[in-house]
Amino acid sequence: MSVIVLKPGLLSTLQDAGRPGHAALGVGRAGAMDGPALQLANALVGNVDNEAAIECTLLGPTLKFIEATVIALTGATIEASVDGRPIPMWTRCQLPAGSVLQLGGMSVGCRSYLAVGGGFDVAKVLGSRSTDLHARLGYANGRALRAGDALPTGACTSQASMHHNDELTSLPWSIDPHPWFDFAFRPLALLAGKHSALLDKRSQQILHDGKFVLSKDSNRTAGRLDGHTLSLRQPLELISEATLPGTLQLPPSGQPIALLAEAPVTGGYPRIGQIAVVDLPRLAQRRPGDAVCFRPSTLDDAVRRLHEREQRLGKLIQTIQRRLRLDRTAH
Amino acid sequence: MTRSAAPPISAVPPAVQWEAMAENALLLRFGDTIDSSLNTCVHAATAHLRERLPTLEYVPAYASVLLRFDPAHWPALEERSPHQQLGDAVIAALADLSTAATASALIEIPVLYDGPDLTDVAALTGFSIEDVIVRHGAVEYRVAMLGFAPGFPYLLGLDPALAVPRRTDPRQRVPAGSVAIGGRQTGIYPTELPGGWQLIGRTPLQLFDVAADVPSLLAAGDRVRFRAIDRATFQQIAKARSA
Numbered sequence: 001m002s003v004i005v006l007k008p009g010l011l012s013t014l015q016d017a018g019r020p021g022h023a024a025l026g027v028g029r030a031g032a033m034d035g036p037a038l039q040l041a042n043a044l045v046g047n048v049d050n051e052a053a054i055e056c057t058l059l060g061p062t063l064k065f066i067e068a069t070v071i072a073l074t075g076a077t078i079e080a081s082v083d084g085r086p087i088p089m090w091t092r093c094q095l096p097a098g099s100v101l102q103l104g105g106m107s108v109g110c111r112s113y114l115a116v117g118g119g120f121d122v123a124k125v126l127g128s129r130s131t132d133l134h135a136r137l138g139y140a141n142g143r144a145l146r147a148g149d150a151l152p153t154g155a156c157t158s159q160a161s162m163h164h165n166d167e168l169t170s171l172p173w174s175i176d177p178h179p180w181f182d183f184a185f186r187p188l189a190l191l192a193g194k195h196s197a198l199l200d201k202r203s204q205q206i207l208h209d210g211k212f213v214l215s216k217d218s219n220r221t222a223g224r225l226d227g228h229t230l231s232l233r234q235p236l237e238l239i240s241e242a243t244l245p246g247t248l249q250l251p252p253s254g255q256p257i258a259l260l261a262e263a264p265v266t267g268g269y270p271r272i273g274q275i276a277v278v279d280l281p282r283l284a285q286r287r288p289g290d291a292v293c294f295r296p297s298t299l300d301d302a303v304r305r306l307h308e309r310e311q312r313l314g315k316l317i318q319t320i321q322r323r324l325r326l327d328r329t330a331h
Numbered sequence: 332m333t334r335s336a337a338p339p340i341s342a343v344p345p346a347v348q349w350e351a352m353a354e355n356a357l358l359l360r361f362g363d364t365i366d367s368s369l370n371t372c373v374h375a376a377t378a379h380l381r382e383r384l385p386t387l388e389y390v391p392a393y394a395s396v397l398l399r400f401d402p403a404h405w406p407a408l409e410e411r412s413p414h415q416q417l418g419d420a421v422i423a424a425l426a427d428l429s430t431a432a433t434a435s436a437l438i439e440i441p442v443l444y445d446g447p448d449l450t451d452v453a454a455l456t457g458f459s460i461e462d463v464i465v466r467h468g469a470v471e472y473r474v475a476m477l478g479f480a481p482g483f484p485y486l487l488g489l490d491p492a493l494a495v496p497r498r499t500d501p502r503q504r505v506p507a508g509s510v511a512i513g514g515r516q517t518g519i520y521p522t523e524l525p526g527g528w529q530l531i532g533r534t535p536l537q538l539f540d541v542a543a544d545v546p547s548l549l550a551a552g553d554r555v556r557f558r559a560i561d562r563a564t565f566q567q568i569a570k571a572r573s574a
Contacts, residue, residue: 023390025547026477242390242397266478
C-alpha cells in the first residue's frame with residue numbers, strides 16, 4: 001500500500017497529534033497546526049487514533065494512490081479532484097486503485113488535512129510521525145514532501161466496508177465544517193502574559209483594539225504580526241524560560257510574534273500574552289495578509305471553552321464512528 | 332497572571348512562585364537570574380516533582396520549570412481552578428524537597444579547538460589563543476537546560492573573562508558539534524543549525540541521536556568538562572563513532 005507524491009504542493013508535511021514528553025531534551029511537540037481538523041479527518045476514514053495525515057499549506061499536492069484507498073479532507077476549503085472529477089470535503093471518499101488526487105488552491109483558510117484509511121505508516125521518531133521542520137525530526141529527517149516520495153499506508157480497518165468496484169464514491173453525508181472552521185476571522189482570545197503590564201499604554205490599547213496582519217514571514221514555528229509595533233515602558237533583560245505554542249513574544253523590533261506548533265521549547269523575549277489553546281487552530285487557518293485581532297480573556301473562560309470544545313469534538317467523533325458502522329452493516 | 336504561592340515554603344530558597352502560563356501549563360519560578368545555586372534548585376525540584384507527579388511534562392530552564400498538564404485531569408473543584416489545585420499540589424510536594432547536593436553525571440567532552448572565531452575571541456578577551464583554550468577547559472560546567480534545538484545544552488560556569496558578544500552576522504549554518512560562546516554562556520550545537528554564537532572548536536561526539544535509547548548525550552543538571560584534543564584524536568573518535 002502506498003501513495004506516490006507526483007507534485008508536492010507548497011508545503012505538505014506529515015503530521016499527527018505531535019511529540020509530547022521530550023521538551024526537557026529541547027524537542028518540541030510539533031504536530032498538526034489545526035488539531036480538530038486532523039482528528040475529524042482521521043475519524044472520517046475510520047482511524048481510531050490520531051494517525052499521521054498530510055497537512056497541506058495554501059496549495060495542495062498531487063498524489064497517486066496505487067491501491068484502492070479511503071480518504072477524507074478537512075480544514076481549509078481546498079480544490080480537490082480525482083482524475084478530473086471534483087470530490088467533496090468533510091466526508092469519506094473511496095478512491096479506486098490508480099487514482100490521481102489533485103489538490104489545488106484554498107479559497108479560504110491556510111491548511112487542509114488529508115487522512116487515509118490506516119494512516120501514513122512512516123517510522124515514528126521519538127514516538128510520533130509528526131514532521132518538525134525546525135528540529136528536522138520525522139519523515140525523511142523532518143522535511144516537507146517532495147515529488148517521488150512513496151508514502152506507505154497502514155492497515156485500514158474500514159477498508160472492509162469498501163465496495164469492491166472501481167467507482168469513485170463518497171458517503172451520502174458529510175459533517176458541517178462551520179463549528180470547526182472560523183470563516184468569520186473572529187478575534188482570538190488572549191490571556192495576559194508575564195510582561196503584559198509592562199507594555200506602554202498605547203501598546204496595551206493596540207494589542208486589544210488594533211488590527212494586525214499575518215506577515216508573509218510566518219511558518220509553522222511562528223506567526224509574525226505586521227501592522228503595529230509595540231513597545232515596553234522600559235527595555236527588559238530576561239533569561240530564557242519555557243515557551244509554548246500560543247505564546248505572544250515581543251522581540252526588540254517591536255513586532256509581536258505568536259509561537260505556533262513548532263515553537264522552540266525555551267525563549268528569552270518578553271511574553272506579552274498567551275493565545276488561548278482553543279483559538280490556536282483558528283490562527284493556524286489565517287494566511288499571510290489575513291487580519292489577526294485579539295480580545296482579552298480570562299484563564300477560567302479559556303479553560304471552559306477548551307473543555308467544551310473537547311466534549312463537542314469527542315461527541316462528534318463518536319457519532320461519525322457510529323454512522324460509519326451503520327453504513328458498513330447496510331452494505 | 333503571576334500569583335504567589337501561599338504560603339512560601341522555607342525548604343526551597345527563595346520563595347517559589349507559580350504562574351498560570353496557559354490553560355495547560357503552569358510555570359514554577361525560583362528566581363530571575365542566571366545563578367548556579369538557583370539552577371541546582373530547579374533541577375532538584377524537577378526530579379522531586381517527576382517522582383511525585385509523573386504524568387506531567389517538565390521543561391526546566393535557568394531559574395524556572397514549566398509543568399504541562401491536561402486540565403481535564405484537574406477538574407475545577409469547589410471554585411478552585413485546575414491551576415490552583417495543581418499549584419497547591421506542587422507546593423505541597425516541594426515541602427519535603429531536600430536541596431542537599433544530589434549526584435549528577437560528569438561527562439567529558441573532547442574538543443578540537445580550531446573554531447573559525449577563536450582568533451576573534453582571543454582578540455576580544457585580550458588572551459592568547461592558548462589561554463582561551465586553557466581557560467575554557469579549566470572549569471566544570473553544569474547543563475542549565477536543553478533548548479533552542481534538540482539536545483542543545485546551555486552551560487553554566489563560563490569564566491567571566493571569556494564572555495564575548497554574539498556575532499553581529501549570525502551564521503546560516505553552524506556545523507554539528509561546534510563548541511561556542513555566546514555572551515556569558517557556552518554551549519554545543521548538536522546538529523547543523525543557524526546560530527550567532529562565537530565558534531571556538533568542535534567535538535566529534537554525537538550530542539543528539541533520535542535512534543538511541545537516550546537521545547540526548549547531556550541532560551539538564553549534568554556536569555560537563557571539556558578536554559582539548561588534537562586533530563588525529565578528533566578523527567579517531569569520529570571514525571569510531573561512524574563505524
